[in-house]
Amino acid sequence: MAATDESLISRAIVDHDTQAFDELVQRHQSRVRGWLRHLAGDPALADDLAQETFLRAWKKIATYKAKGSFEAWLLTIARNEFLQNKRKSGRETGHLERLQAETTTDNSESQEYHGEGADADRFLEILGPDERDIMILVYGIGLSHNEASHVSGLPLGTVKSHVRRGVLKVREKFGVTGR
Amino acid sequence: MSNEIEGQEEFAMQAMFGREIPPVADDGFSKTVLVRVRRKIWKRRVTLLSATVLGLVIALPTVGQLLLMLSNELVALAARAETSDTLGQLGSLASLLPLRETAQIASDELKNFSAQISPVSWYQQNRLLVGAGLLSLASLFMTHILDR
Structure with missing residues (x-):
């Protein structure tokens, strides 16, 4: 063992x-x-x-x-x-620049993106920088909310709301409802 | 039913976000880390050993001088105590006087004796030497702590 x-x-x-x-x-x-x-x-x-x-x-x-x-x-x-x-x-x-570029993405691009359908490679773009990191820590790596809070340096309450918002956004855009 | 949907959603989320952290093959990474860790351990050992040897080389003459001076002082004090025969006098007094008075006399004698030693003046005369000696001992102690 x-x-x-x-x-x-x-x-x-x-x-x-x-x-x-x-x-x-x-x-x-x-x-x-x-x-x-x-x-x-x-x-x-x-x-x-x-x-x-x-x-x-x-x-x-x-x-x-x-x-x-x-x-x-x-x-x-x-x-x-x-x-x-x-x-x-x-x-x-790196990360910071990419994040900054993404936060300046205008609505028309989002619309266009939405129109293209669920492109799995770009699905993270609908999330804010912190939301993305938290969603990866929680769903991608499998950390608990508490651990994600330690790793990201964000308060536990913020982590929970990022997860909640992230899930809603993904659900809304891609219809991840488990169908 | 709701639980089943939630479970499937969780699974879908894990699959989506899991793709962002794909598995990375070791490809000798852990070996490189281990080599660096071992090199670091050796570097630390060599540094500590060199520092200890250097510290001892610097400290030994000072500590030796300090110990010599202390032993001379102790020998002188012992000689003075012998000539004054304070303890003998106290012993004979104790047999004649009540305990309280004997204690009072002993305390006075002790005060006189410590006044002869005068550690303050001795320290003032040899301040640098004492400082150096204490620092040397402290550095050895620190080396031991750091090593642990």
Whole structure:
């Protein structure tokens, strides 16, 4: 039987067991890299940030409190790494720029988009930047609202209303009613 | 029925948003992380060891000097205590006087004795040395804490 995250974490903390940490990296690298690719919009940069995320996680692993999942903790570090990198480099590309471009999308484009029907690749465009991140964290990654609140840095109430609004928008535009 | 629809909607949402975070193959990623983690551990060990050795090299003469000075002071104090034979006098007094008066005399004697030691003046004379010694000991302690 595979060891649980908790037992691997405890081995990493108590025995400084790098093999246990390696197992944790293997388990969670996909989600962390995927999340950073979504945030950064650049796979190479995302992978660099993912490496920094895991190095930081190793350094800070003793501070991990099992309040939420280990994955949520990692995603929080990943988001902080992304924000730190953005501040450092002063880059206006990536997530922020894409988000800004999307918020200036005018109504006619939305109408046109609506007229084209449910294009699965563009369905995220109907959501605001925060709504999109929250919906991905909750539905794409499967975090609880509480964990999504920690990862995004948004209050729990805001997360819940983003989810509610996001669901309504998706339902309205694409008729996701489970038919 | 409503629950079934909600469940299907949840499933559809998961499928839609799950596509935004597609699985990423490891492709040596975890190996790279592990190599970097191990390199970091070694770097830290080497840095701490070098810092400890350097700290000891700097601190040893000062700590040695401090210990020598303290031992000289203690020897001098012991010699003074022996010549004044305070304890012997107190012992004979205790057999003659009630306990309360003996305690009072002992307390006065102790005050006189500590006045002879005068730690304040000793500290003022050797302030830098004491500071250096304490810092050296603190740095060793800090190194130990950091390593943990």
